Amino acid sequence: MSTLDSVEAGDHVCWLVGPDDDFAVTARAFAADGALFGDKVLVIGTPDTRWSLGGAAQGVVLDPVAERAGGSVWDAAALLETVRREADTACRQGFRALRVLARMDRVWPDGASPREIARHELGLDDLVLAGAAVVVCAYHQVGFRPAALDQAVGVHPQQLGTRAEVPGFRMYSAGTDCWSVSGVVDFEGAEAFRTALDALVARSATVRLRCQDLELVDVAGMRALADAARGVPGRRIVVENTDETFRRCWSLLGYDVPQIPVELAP
Template identity: 45%
Template sequence: MRAARTMAALDEIDVGDHVCWLMDPVGRFPDDADAFVSDGALFGDKVIIIGSAGATRWATGPDRDPRRPAVVVIDPHSLEESLLTVVQREARRADREGFRTVRVLTEAIPRSRGASPSQSLLEGELLLEEFAAESGAMVVCAYRSAHWDTLTLNQVMCVHPQSLGSWSSGPGFRMFSTGTNCWSVDGVIDSEGAEAFAAAVRAALTHAETVRLRFDRLQLIDAAGMRALADAVMDVPGRTVHIEGANETVRLCWDLSGFAVPEVPVEMIP
C-alpha cells in the first residue's frame, strides 16, 4: 500500500513513488540526480528527463542504443500535446521494449521568480500523482525554494506522498491517489494546512464531477480544515465530494458545524 514518508536520499525511491524534492540552494539539476538516473540502468528502468539542457549527456552517451534508448529527454516547451500524454506514451513504449518501469525526473520552473501559486501547477502534479499510482512509475519533481513562494511550495508538497529535502515548515497532511478520482488524506489538516488542502481539493475537482476522499488515515481535521473543504467544493460548481472512512467524531463535527446542508455538496459516506 502506498503511504506518505520522508526520504533521506533519492536512492530510497520505490516503484509507484511520487517525490517532491526541495533542492539545495546551490544544487544543480539534473546533476544532483545522477544516482537516480544511473540506477535506471541497474534496475532495468527507462528514464524520462523533462526540461533540462544538461540532460542531453545521458541521452547521447556512447553506449546509447537508438533502437531502445534508456534515457529520453523531453523539452516541455516544444510539445504540441500535454506533457502527461507524452510521458504516458513513453511509459507504454518502455513496457513494450521490456523495461521494468519508467523513472520521470522534472524540475518545476516558474515563469518568473517568486511567482504566485498556480492552479494549473497543482492540477499537473495531481495528474502525475495518478500516473505514478496507476503505472508504478517513479516520479521525482524538483523545486528550488528560491524560485517559489512558501505558499506554492506548501501546496505542491501536500500532493506528493513522498518528500525529500529540508523543509522549514509545511502542511501536516498529504493527499495521494488510491484509485481513479479517489484520494487518501494522511495526517493533520488544521489552520496551517487549510489553504493548501482547499487548493488541492479544487485541483482534484477540476478533472472529475465526483471526487472521493478517504479519511481512514487522517489523524485530525479541525474547524478550519472543514471550512476549507466546504469552500473548495462550492468554488467549483457542479462537483461533489464523497468522504469515506471518516470516524464518528469527524462526522458529528461536520454536522454540528452546519456543513451538512444541500448548499455544500459534500457527502459523508457510511
C-alpha cells in the same frame, strides 16, 4: 525520505532542491539506478553531460526551455502527455517502468501558482498510480514562492528535502476519482487543502476522499472542504473513514445540510 535510492515503480516524489544540494550528482545516481533496475529514463531538464551515464546517452532527454526557443509549446500539460506517451512506449519496449526526473523550474521558468501546481501534480499522480512509472518532481526552492512549494509538498505522497514550514497533510491518488488524505488539515494548511480540492472537483463529478490516516481536521479545514464542494455546481465529495469527532463537529458547524454536497460515508 533522505535520498532517492529507495524509490520504486509507483512512487511520486517531491524533491525540494536546496541551494547546497548537488543536483547533478543526484541526477546521475538516479539515472544509474534506472539502468540497474531495467527502467527507461526520461529526464526533463538541462540537456548537458550531467544527464549522461558513462558518457553515453541514457534514455530520453528533453529541455522545455530549449523546446520553447525552437517554437514548440511546452508546459505542464506537455509534461503530462510526455510522461504518458513514454510510459506506454517503455512498457512496449520491455522496460520495468519509466523513471522520470523533472526539473520543474524548467517547466515553469517564471514559477507557478499553487493552483497550477495542484492541478498538474494531481493529474500526474493518476499516471504514477498505475505502477508504470516512478516520477521525481524537482522543485528548486529559489525558483518558486513559499506558498507554491508548500502546495507541491501537499500533493505528493513522498518528499525529499526540507522546508521550515510545509502543509501538515498529504493528498494523493488511491484509484479513479479516489484520493487518500493523511496528516493534519489545520489553519496553516487549509488554503493548500482547498486549492487541491478545487483541482479535483473541477475534473470529476464525484470525488472520494479516504481519510483513515487523517489525524485531525480543524474548523478551517472543514470550511475548506464545504466551500470546495459547493464551489462548482453539480459536484459531490464523499468523505470516507471519518471518526465520530469529525462527524459531530461537521454537524455542529451546520455543514450537514443538502446545500453542501458532502457525504460522510462509513
